[in-house]
Amino acid sequence: MFPLLREKTRNNRITVIVMRASWMLLLLACCGNGNTKTVGQSAHPVESDALLPADARSVVLKGKSHTDKVDVASPMNLTLGCTWTGNGKKLLNVTGYWLKDGRPVDNSHVTLQFENQQVQLKRMFVIKNEENLGRYSCMFGNEAKADFILAVPHIGDVRDKPVVSYVGDSVVLVCKMDDNKPNPKTWLWFRANGTDKEEIATVAEPQKYQVQNAGKVTKLHVHNLTQDDSGLFYCGAMFTIGMAVSHLELKVITIYEPLKPFVAIILEVLVLVAAILLFERSQSKKGQVQEGEEVAKAEPPATNAEPPAINVEPPTSTSSATPPGESQGLEETLSARQRKS
């Protein structure tokens, strides 16, 4: 398919643009099912490829190895360059070559001379489809290498904890692309089906699933949750080149789950309140018995002398802190006397 494209465009540029558009649609449709596995890239600049946007990445290799990640969203001509400063051994020249995914790239062996104690290796690669993505390594003999990992932009901030929701409730699953990454063409959602991924037919079941796409953010609304909805959901960011996938786990629980700690806490509260009230009741009963005896003893004498007497008398209290039950008992007898008089 590609050689055909190149042949035609040698003659007519307009045809190229039309062909490129329809070719991109074809690419979307077959979702990157491998066509040719050619590793060889064209070394000579071709007009068709010159219409692709160009970009360059270089790295200065100081040590033995280096790795760089490159996000590629749409087809482009990518020039990768490595500069090596040598490894201390005085070398005159070194053989530089490129690897893609560990396999040598055709026609890439070059003998490089050291200029100002550094050598530079540069090559333009045409990135057209998912097959062209991968790990590109520039090798300086066996001494040093630099890796460029070309990939579709990854979906950032993956939520590692599962999203929890309740049976009968609805939930929103969100996938967000980092701000510094390009907008995906569209978003797709999948459900795990065994080991396979099955696309969610949002159009077919509008009461159950609703998708809201807004540039870098996609939201999947799932309504009327059931236990079967628990599991892995995948969101796919579709780019021209390929698709980046991220996953979310949904856990659907019943109301009984939080009820367990809730009931435990309620019981603890009831036990505490009962204990406090019982403790007070027992203290006041003790106090009342003692007070009953003292009041019977203390009533006949003068009224003025009474308050201090009652305050000081209780034999059980040694410190100045009157036990709660004691004063409770005091007040009860006092109010009783108030009522009587």
Add this chain to the structure above:
Amino acid sequence: MAAVRPSAERQRGDEAEDPDGGWGWVLVAALFVSTSLVFGLMRGLGVFFVEFVQYFEESAQAISWISSTGLAAQQFFSPLGAALSNAYDTRLVVMAGGCLAGVGFILASQATCLLHLYLTMGLISGLGWGLVFTPMVATVMASFTRRRTFALGLAFSSIGLASFMFNPLFQFLVETYAWRGALLVLGGLSLNIVPCGALIRSRRRTKGPAKEEAQGTSACGGTLRRVASYLELPLLCERPFVTYTIAITFLNVGYFVPYVHLVAHSRDSDFSEYQAAFVVSAAGVADIFGRVASGWFSDLGRFRLIHLLSFWTALTGLFIMLLPVSTLWGSYVGLVAVSLLYGFCAGALTSLAFTVVPIVAGAERVMGALGLVQLIESSAGLLGTPLSGLLRDVTGDYMASFMVSGSFLILSTLTMATLPHYFSRTDPEFPATAENAEAQRLSSETDGTNALAADATD
């Protein structure tokens, strides 16, 4: 009649004479727990807001109104809590408040729209919190005389500690049970306020019946006067109380601003998220130390409480104003240092702000006075943070908003200086305060006459 007098003076003597110790410390523990469940809980609700924004698809501002409603309701219903405690039993009021706070969250777990959350998490729980906080603080204050500030400082340190504990706990609850289940569990947790309230000794205040006997006029006038006395409305006509309330209101305008805006200001000054969060945490830790240390120091009695309060308030204002200045040079250490100092001073003034109330209002009217102060200062809280946000939006950075907040605190100090007898060495004499009554209790002869006089003036 003979029996009524001893019981009345016994009541007053009971409250005034309550020793600094024993059951008082149990009440401090109860206040510790309930304060953490009121304010610590409020501070930890931030975890839920992210979930609410996603679930209800509302703006962050609409969601933040939930917390504002809760706080405003707590402060608005404080006089109600005070009045009910004056009229009925403090223990029942606090237990009812605890139940309401719990019920509010339990109902919130079933919310289907934002309005439900405003009504349940905001209004119902706020009402519960209002019925809990003021009566409990007044009860603890009544249980201590010499170690009052320290006891309060110790109890209020729970707010800072709780927010450290609650944030990871709430995060765990939300991750395990989603926000609905987490709110349900929080409702259960809030019900723990009920045992705290049960620890308050059941005590019938004689104020109500005494008043009823004193003015036996028409039912309507009598009820209004009774309600006014429960709410301690006559306080609003007294200059010391009004001056003090205005000072506290100014204080509240500026006090919360750093807690709300410090993170954003740190991020604006090009510090990372973790660095900004650390600054606020550091201020929080210093806050805890400030509360306890200032409480201990104030109780030593070296200085008048009002002088100490003015000192800490002025310092807090100064450090708030220094906060944007310290970031001018981009120094992270400077920002952390000023934040620590701010946190310490802000904590130091908190318990003092409460313990000065009996000095300006008299020990018997503390309950109602606290309620009124809370109500009036609520307006400041609602005003302060949006104002500083507005200043930030208008001027572009936080310099103006921090400066204005700090200046409000300085203004508060100046207002406090206009209190009567501010520059005298000792606190002014107040008729029939608890301290006065206690001092005179030593001679049993004058006891009866004093109680009678107090009864007559009530």
